[in-house]
Amino acid sequence: MVLSSVPTALAQQPNVAQEHWYHSWATLTYDIGEWEDEHSDIVSVVSAGQTEYGRDQWVVQISDWSIENKSDGAPKEKVYIDGGHHGNEHLGTELAFLVAEFYIEGWADGDAEVVEVLQNTELHIMIMLNADGNDVDSRWNMNQVDLNRNYDHHWTTEETASGDGPFSEAETTNNAAYMQEWMVDADLYVTMHTGTWILAYPWGFTGEMPSDWEMFEHIRDTIHETIDEDLPVRNANAGIYPTHGTSRDYGYGVMGYPTFTFETDDEQFLLGTVQSLSDRLSVELDVMRYLISNVWYWRARLNITSMTVIPSEEVTFSVENLGLASTENATLHYLDSAGEVLWHSPDNFSVNASNSSLVTFSTGDLKLVDGGSWEIHYQKRVIDSATWVAEPVWDEIIQEVDGGGKGFLPAPGIFISLLAAFGAAFASERRETMFFHKKNTE
Numbered sequence: 261m262v263l264s265s266v267p268t269a270l271a272q273q274p275n276v277a278q279e280h281w282y283h284s285w286a287t288l289t290y291d292i293g294e295w296e297d298e299h300s301d302i303v304s305v306v307s308a309g310q311t312e313y314g315r316d317q318w319v320v321q322i323s324d325w326s327i328e329n330k331s332d333g334a335p336k337e338k339v340y341i342d343g344g345h346h347g348n349e350h351l352g353t354e355l356a357f358l359v360a361e362f363y364i365e366g367w368a369d370g371d372a373e374v375v376e377v378l379q380n381t382e383l384h385i386m387i388m389l390n391a392d393g394n395d396v397d398s399r400w401n402m403n404q405v406d407l408n409r410n411y412d413h414h415w416t417t418e419e420t421a422s423g424d425g426p427f428s429e430a431e432t433t434n435n436a437a438y439m440q441e442w443m444v445d446a447d448l449y450v451t452m453h454t455g456t457w458i459l460a461y462p463w464g465f466t467g468e469m470p471s472d473w474e475m476f477e478h479i480r481d482t483i484h485e486t487i488d489e490d491l492p493v494r495n496a497n498a499g500i501y502p503t504h505g506t507s508r509d510y511g512y513g514v515m516g517y518p519t520f521t522f523e524t525d526d527e528q529f530l531l532g533t534v535q536s537l538s539d540r541l542s543v544e545l546d547v548m549r550y551l552i553s554n555v556w557y558w559r560a561r562l563n564i565t566s567m568t569v570i571p572s573e574e575v576t577f578s579v580e581n582l583g584l585a586s587t588e589n590a591t592l593h594y595l596d597s598a599g600e601v602l603w604h605s606p607d608n609f610s611v612n613a614s615n616s617s618l619v620t621f622s623t624g625d626l627k628l629v630d631g632g633s634w635e636i637h638y639q640k641r642v643i644d645s646a647t648w649v650a651e652p653v654w655d656e657i658i659q660e661v662d663g664g665g666k667g668f669l670p671a672p673g674i675f676i677s678l679l680a681a682f683g684a685a686f687a688s689e690r691r692e693t694m695f696f697h698k699k700n701t702e
């Protein structure tokens with residue numbers, strides 16, 4: 261990032277006062293510049309573009325940048341957070357700042373939870389989306405548009421100040437472009453506001469429950485059991501009020517992320533109080549730690565534990581879903597050594613969250629070839645926009661049986677016990693569960 265445009269005298273503020281101040285764009289720019297200077301091993305700052313008045317929309321990218329992938333070779337999980345759509349909702353903006361600060365300072369302190377997260381996860385946090393509105397304490401941007409009604413998802417002129425059209429504003433266009441460039445594979449998006457204390461999941465535009473309602477309700481129940489039984493966790497339409505063109509609905513309906521609007525309550529007047537922001541927002545921070553530590557679970561995670569192939573006859577496999585989202589429309593493919601699809605399952609299959617299934621398909625006249633391989637294709641979540649993934653079926657668990665009729669087969673029970681041993685070996689690769697429990701610090 262380039263800091264030359266920020267007058268240092270203006271940007272500096274005493275540390276002792278910091279926790280009782282709200283950021284201007286200049287002080288935010290100064291603070292995240294310091295993070296980048298002092299913690300370059302984990303902090304990198306990029307601009308997602310500029311506001312209507314030309315202020316950079318900084319994104320703080322936080323991860324252990326010394327390692328590209330996780331220790332098992334898989335790409336890191338990705339989390340996207342933004343704050344400050346509404347420039348007068350300072351506490352929501354400060355929550356985004358506080359989450360970044362928690363992981364940066366925790367890394368410096370060697371905190372085990374933080375180290376584990378940053379070795380396995382990329383956090384991308386646009387703390388202040390509407391810097392122009394923020395600095396004049398206005399809900400709108402400089403064109404008097406409500407940015408959280410301006411996204412290209414069920415956009416309508418029926419909403420107050422929704423703009424001249426979807427993505428008519430620089431701030432929302434830049435946010436969506438950042439999602440497209442960096443966050444296509446994200447498995448969590450939280451957008452932070454101030455208003456009624458609530459963690460709201462989709463939808464805002466309709467009262468219908470989202471396709472992945474089971475996952476959202478699981479998250480709700482876990483938050484109530486382990487963090488705070490009083491925090492309302494609901495669909496936005498019922499929990500807040502009907503809204504169109506929001507970033508939350510866009511994130512879910514277009515990008516396919518699990519999305520939440522996190523609204524802190526409406527007490528804006530911290531200045532002059534003795535309560536620090538981090539105490540004030542401690543429940544919110546605990547919820548964010550839970551959502552981030554468990555991001556691995558916010559999608560379907562199919563794992564084939566055994567497969568029996570009878571060429572020119574049928575294929576049967578046992579598949580478990582280690583994730584907390586269901587998937588529909590999954591298919592099985594057989595590829596030759598060049599990656600050409602030789603066979604595609606004649607039907608789709610579904611696996612519910614935390615469930616397993618035994619599936620059989622006819623293979624038609626499929627002949628197995630040297631160097632051939634099997635793959636499953638499925639969507640990370642039920643929502644239509646969810647990202648598709650292609651994952652290999654490990655050779656070691658595949659049992660090929662000569663064709664020529666089922667009379668040649670041993671009893672299925674023998675296969676199942678044989679294959680269970682292979683399956684167990686691979687199942688042990690699954691990530692250790694790391695459900696976060698509230699620390700007893702009270």
Ligand SMILES: [Zn+2]
Pocket residue numbers: 345346349408453454455
């Ligand atoms: Zn808001």
